Amino acid sequence: GLVMRGPLITDHSYDEGSIGYHRTTGKHMLTERDWEKYLAFFKKHLL
Numbered sequence: 001g002l003v004m005r006g007p008l009i010t011d012h013s014y015d016e017g018s019i020g021y022h023r024t025t026g027k028h029m030l031t032e033r034d035w036e037k038y039l040a041f042f043k044k045h046l047l
Helices: 011-015 032-046
Strands: none
Touching: none
16 A cells, blocks of 8 residues: 555545545555545546
8 A cells, every 4th residue: 555644635536636545444545445546537437
């Protein structure tokens, strides 16, 4: 996963067209929900 300094990116950011990883479990790994958000963004903006 990616460790970010500063505030975590919220789901609302995805709706505004920005993308980033956020930690939902406090661990350095992406959850299934994180991947679903990423893939939805990818399909919407990059395909």
